[in-house]
Amino acid sequence: MTSPNRVGLTTVLATAIASAAFFLTGLTVVRGLADVKNASDVINVTGSARRSITSDQAVWHFTVRSVNDQSLQAAYRSFRATQPAVEDFLKAQALSGSELRREPVTAGPEQYTVIETLNGENREVARTRYVVSETYRLQSNDIQKIQGAVSAATSAFVDASTGGVTIESSDIEYLYTRLADVRLALLKEASQDAQRRAQAIAQSAGNSVGAVKNARMGVFQITPRFETSVEDSGSYDTSSLEKDVTAVVEIDFVVR
Template sequence: MVRSEEHVDRKSSFLVASVILGVAFVIGMSIFGYFFYISKLPQKTLSVTGSARELVVSDVAKWGSSYSVKVPESKLNYGFRLMKEHEKKVLDIFEKNGINKDEITLSAISVSEMYVEPTQVVERQYVLTQFINVQTNDVDGIAQKVKNITQEILDLGVAFQANPVEYYYSKLAEKRVQLLSSAVRDARRRAEEIAKSGGLHVGKVISAKSGVVQVLAPNSVEVSDYGTYDTSTKEKEIMVTVNVVFEAK
């Protein structure tokens, strides 16, 4: 009798445990299913583009120029000697006008044959050219120096060609980081304005993607999908954009 009662008790305990485990399993699966369902619901988001601009002054100027001579093939050696004479005169004028030697880079002398009609029976003609590149921090004075240098070299009878001065801003990478922070804040402000009209609140940032940097002349709107870098003016306006996706509650 005692064994029978013990057997019944064990069966009852096993049954109760099974029921409890079953209920716990059902509850657990229900909770899991709820959260899985919630995770699959479409998340409300706001995608907004923010921008930031700042006016800066160039701190580097670059200027390219060249001088050349034209000689027949029989006088190439003379042409090279003449180029060396021109080099000394040209560099003296550069130095006289305040261009330091460490700001100048000279190329090797290039030689190119001039085109003549195949029917013409003439001696081959060649043009010898040397390029001069200047990089300086004197962004305020370089334009006047270029004007003076060009005139003085032309007065010597040297075939001299001067390119426009190009102006650059050397701290662009650092400025871009600063402006990106401002652009994100601008994006949040815009998102909040949009959210108000829909009765929503702007939450955390889900993703952010920066656009290309635009270096523009002041008040210019000539932006490009690939980025723009205006070199014609000393003052420049740096603009960055960022597309930010916010959580909307």
């Protein structure tokens, strides 16, 4: 038989446990409501800014390449035979020392494969040829000078590109040397754009925008003028003289 005192103690303990559980549940509900309220007090917006720029520097590469299947000496003789034409061309461009860079001459064997038919079957056959080459880099803030050099190269190298010698030319690369300053200015403008958007949204609900809670900078897109395509990792166009630079920021504002 259970004593009355023990029954009373059990009842008190059960009541205490139930009260504690109810209290903790209440705290959980209150905290959940507080989190929801905090989350609703933040507005997330994206701001952007764009600026048009004109490239202020041009870079162009061309490579003189001599190939001979017989010997390295024969390849080198052909390579040397092109040098007067190349030197005359460079002299005509009136390049300064800082505008012209010559890479070291490279020479040696090169492996390649050809397809031959034997007994009605095609197979790859390894061959060796000898290559001598040198690359020239023209870089100048005088963009018209580089463009003129590219135009002149076509006729200047006609006679040189014979006897196993080729002149391989790259496209002109157009660069902008003050890009760091533009990026800083665009980040400021994009942030101001984000704030204006946040204020417009908040005011429509009768609220106002407060401090910045979080800010994330997106990638920069440097694209040809009026180009609309973008890349997730950002882009840096070097093919166009005229470019657009676009900056994007994502900002969380506190709503009051």
